[in-house]
Amino acid sequence: MIKGISYLSFENGLEGGHPIDSALKQTKSYGFDALELAISTQGVLTTSTTQNECHEIRQQIDDSGLFVDSLASGMSWAINPTSDDESMRKQSINLHKDALKVASYLDCKALLYVPGVVKSPISSEIVRYDRALERARKAINELLPIAEDLDIDLCIENVWNGLFYSPIELRDFVDSFDSEKLGVYLDVGNLIGYQQYPPHWVELLGPRIKRVQIKDYRENFDWTGSFSFCDLGTGDVPWKETIDSIKAINYKSTIVAEMLPWDETLLARTSTAMDQLFDFNSST
Numbered sequence: 001m002i003k004g005i006s007y008l009s010f011e012n013g014l015e016g017g018h019p020i021d022s023a024l025k026q027t028k029s030y031g032f033d034a035l036e037l038a039i040s041t042q043g044v045l046t047t048s049t050t051q052n053e054c055h056e057i058r059q060q061i062d063d064s065g066l067f068v069d070s071l072a073s074g075m076s077w078a079i080n081p082t083s084d085d086e087s088m089r090k091q092s093i094n095l096h097k098d099a100l101k102v103a104s105y106l107d108c109k110a111l112l113y114v115p116g117v118v119k120s121p122i123s124s125e126i127v128r129y130d131r132a133l134e135r136a137r138k139a140i141n142e143l144l145p146i147a148e149d150l151d152i153d154l155c156i157e158n159v160w161n162g163l164f165y166s167p168i169e170l171r172d173f174v175d176s177f178d179s180e181k182l183g184v185y186l187d188v189g190n191l192i193g194y195q196q197y198p199p200h201w202v203e204l205l206g207p208r209i210k211r212v213q214i215k216d217y218r219e220n221f222d223w224t225g226s227f228s229f230c231d232l233g234t235g236d237v238p239w240k241e242t243i244d245s246i247k248a249i250n251y252k253s254t255i256v257a258e259m260l261p262w263d264e265t266l267l268a269r270t271s272t273a274m275d276q277l278f279d280f281n282s283s284t
Contacts, residue, residue, distance in 0.1 A: 001251065002067055003280045004034030006213070006258040008074075009266060016043015020057055024064040030267040031275070034067040036256045037106070039099050040075060047075075047098035054105030061106075070155075070211055070254060071103045072112040077123055081139040082116025082132035082163070084125070093139050100146050100154070110153040110211050112185045115140065118162030132163055133173075140177065147181045153210045155185035158201075165194055167204040174208050184208050187258070189215030189229065192236050199238065199245035206249050213256045214274075232257065232273035239277050 005027055010018040016038065027035040039045050045057070061068045073096065081092035096113065103111050115136045117123045127135075140154070147154040156164070156174065164170040174182055186209045188198045202209065216235030218228055233239060246255075255278065257270045275281050 001246070001278065001280075002034045002254045003032050003271075003274055003278070004036055004067070004254040004256040005030070005032045005267065005270065006036045006072065006256050007038040008072070009257065009259045009262060009270070011262045013038065013262065014260065016040045016045065018044070020044055021060055024060060024066060026267060027066055028064060031271045032066075032267075034069075034254045034256070035061075036070045036072055036112075036254065036258075037068060037108070038072045038074070039102055040073070041079075041095065045102070047095050047102060049102055049105075051105045054102060058106055067254070068106070069108050070110040070112065070256070071099065071106065071108045072258075073099050074114060075099070076114035076116060076161075077120070080117045080123070080125060080127070082118070082127050082135040084127055084131070089135060089139070093142050096139075096143055097146055100143065100150055100152055103152050104150040108152065110155050110185070111147070112155050112157050112211070112213075113143075114159055114161060115156050116161065116163055120161050122160070129163070136163065137173075137176075140182065144177060144179055144182055148179060151181075153181055153183050155183050155210045157185040157190075157213075158187055159190050160193060165196075167196075167201040171205055171208060183210035185211045185213065187213040187215070188237055188242055189213075189217045189235070189258075192217040192219065197238070198242040202242065202245035202249060209249065209251060211253055211256070212246060212251065213258045215258055215260075229260065231269055232259075233277055243278060 007013045012018045079092040118132045119126045191198050216230050216232045216237050218230045218235040259270050
């Protein structure tokens with residue numbers, strides 16, 4: 001497995017404002033071996049970034065010696081591919097088609113894809129579940145041929161979007177497309193907030209898991225109902241069991257820490273925690 005950090009974990013990364021060359025330098029200096037880039041409609045890497053610009057970025061990546069083969073998209077939050085607004089659905093699909101092309105220009109092999117929003121704490125729209133599911137399928141039917149042509153894994157993320165809260169439902173949805181280019185981007189920390197056990201998701205999804213993100217989550221089950229994402233190893237993720245289950249499916253690709261919000265010591269703390277949890281210093 002490869003120790004990685006998300007571009008979103010850098011200063012202004014969530015807004016797409018952190019220079020990529022700086023992110024590469026910091027990724028290396030803090031002891032990470034991989035960087036996951038992020039694409040949006042604005043910032044340093046967008047759906048309008050040209051092929052020549054991507055080749056220049058790829059050259060910076062190659063010169064850095066880092067492993068960069070995945071691209072994250074959070075565009076579905078604001079431009080929902082399962083929206084009740086048909087024009088928004090079309091816009092979202094077109095943007096993600098462009099994102100796949102940019103991923104190809106960058107020689108990336110995976111795109112993190114939020115398949116749509118039913119209900120979420122970070123989205124105002126609420127969509128009926130059956131309609132969202134049907135629209136999610138339609139969007140993937142349009143995106144998957146492009147992903148296959150470009151040899152890019154289209155990776156559905158489990159995230160707080162009100163959709164696919166069961167590993168069995170997600171497994172069966174992925175299998176219904178009969179394509180090796182469609183898979184799951186498993187975010188371990190996202191599971192804890194809706195009372196799920198990450199090792200069981202890993203066991204049930206198995207080889208469908210194309211990429212893995214990590215964060216930690218702490219919930220105080222009392223009358224306050226408080227919760228928070230927190231530093232790796234300080235929350236409720238059962239790390240030993242989760243890591244053992246990931247190893248058991250022979251997963252070899254990136255473990256990308258997606259840590260928010262940024263602060264001056266976040267990268268250092270995260271790197272140290274990953275070494276302790278995954279023993280990256282002595283094995284891959």
